[in-house]
Amino acid sequence: MLLQASALSLAPLFDALSFSLSAGDRLGLVAINGAGKSSLLRCLAGQQAPTAGRLTLARGATALLVPQELPEALAGLTLAEALRRAIPPAERAHGAWRAEAMLEELEAPEALRATALGQLSGGWQRLALLARGFLADPALLLLDEPTNHLDLAKIDLLTRWATAPGAPALVVASHDRAFLDEACPRTLFLRPADSFLAPAPYARAVQLLAARAEAQAGRAARAAGEADRLRRSAAELKNVGVNRRSDTALRKSAQLGRRAAVVEASAPPPPAAPRAGTIRLAVGALHAKRLLTVEDQWVTAPDGKRLFRSGALAIGAGERLVLLGANGSGKSSFLQLLRQAIASPRPGIAASPALRPGYLDQGLAHLPPDSSAERLIAGLTSGGDAAARRLLAGAGIPVPDQQRELKKMSPGQRARLGLLALRLQAPNFFLLDEPTNHLDIPGREALEEAVLEAEAACLLVSHDRHCIARLGTRFLRIEGGKLREVDGPD
Secondary structure, three states: OEEEEEEEEEOOOOOEEEEEEOOOEEEEOOOOOOOOOHHHHHOOOOOOOOEEEEEEEEOOEEEEOOOOOHHHOOOOOEEEHHHHOOOOOOHHHHHHHHHHHHHHHHHHHHHOOEEEEEHHHHHHHHHHHHHHHHHHOOEEEEEEEEOOOOOHHHHHHHHHHHOOOOOOOEEEEEHHHHHHHHHOOOEEEEOOOOOOEEOOHHHHHHHHHHHHHHHHHHHHHHHHHHHHHHHHHHHHHHHHHHOOOOHHHHHHHHHHHHHHHHHHOOOOOOOOOOOOOOOOOOOOOOOOOEEEEEEOOOEEEEOOOEEEEEEOOOOOOOOOEEEEEEOOOHHHHHHHHHHHHHHOOOEEEEOOOOEEEEEEOOOOHHHOOOEEHHHHHHHHOHHHHHHHHHHHHHHHOHHHOOOOHHHOOOOOOHHHHHHHHHHOOOOEEEEEOOOOOOOHHHHHHHHHHHHHHHHOOOEEOOOOOOHHHOOOOOEEEEEEEEEEEEOOOO
């Protein structure tokens, strides 16, 4: 046995959690934002102490946590050096070739290899952290939201690393439904008091979880019915005992009352599934049939480097375009170009005069980091602070967190805040750059439903395969310095 968790608790996030891992096991960890996934991973890595329970790692085994964000200590290292230093010191002299081989597998350009991690895109930072984790080759690798910011090809590469013979045991906290299905044969649904370990990948595990809840509800209903019958009998006997002054009848009445309580306690109703707030979108009126027309444009990086040519493109009312391409190919730069052109017209890009865009940045950098959530939302609604607090609570941001600066909020909270701000602006055209990053699975499903229900026109950058398949009506791919329309994401 590689790892044994026995009655593990971390108040108030989860309680009496027990599971085990053997060498090579792969476990998916699923929960809503803020339910304790990252905290559990830190416990398994030995970085945080549980409040109760026992955690045992096999003698000589190591557990390594790959975090969501780039640690400050690594920001100044070049990509090549960061990978080289991930190899255990005793193996570094004769094993440096492994770092070189990893760079080749990542298809990292030479210029990128000499660039500091802090200057790389979110996708390349994530790749560097994941590559370091696999190069370190621990017995247990703990991955926190590993597919965030990765393009589809790199998610496929990560899946191959995770499922390769001889790979470390994995615990993966993720909201990527397709990746969980492909990489994790078991799924742990983390709950405050009723966690559930399913011997199946995510899609099948959801069905098992629903069947478990249905069975629990059935047992609870039967127990409640039996308890009610016993209490009615106890009441009748009590009346007999009082009216006839029968001690025997009174004793039997008391016995039946106690039996009713035991029966009821033996099958409590299943706890309600945790909720993280509601995601909705509001769409402003727009009567134009053609929203945006783009003539052939060069799309450039922030430093002026030319990335690709757009070719001619027209976006009509109700169309949902998905923009695909490798990390660093220029997807975010294209969204920024269109956003700037809508705000300030430029040659070659024509927008309907009634077009009102709503933009969501993948890193949420468009939100003021020093503002509080309450101050930001109060500025977007006419109801003042009280209305802002209600809206934030409804979006899954509790009152104690509403006064915190945005830069101190969790990634999941910032994602929900960004979507709430977008809703209050009531745009009629959405520019969404990785909107599912950091959203939990219920949040992703709710966002998909909101976009479909609103029949919103949008240009969407996403690597969430479920999201792409549900929302896309047209698909664009950046490849070989050109933007071209393709039949679908496959």
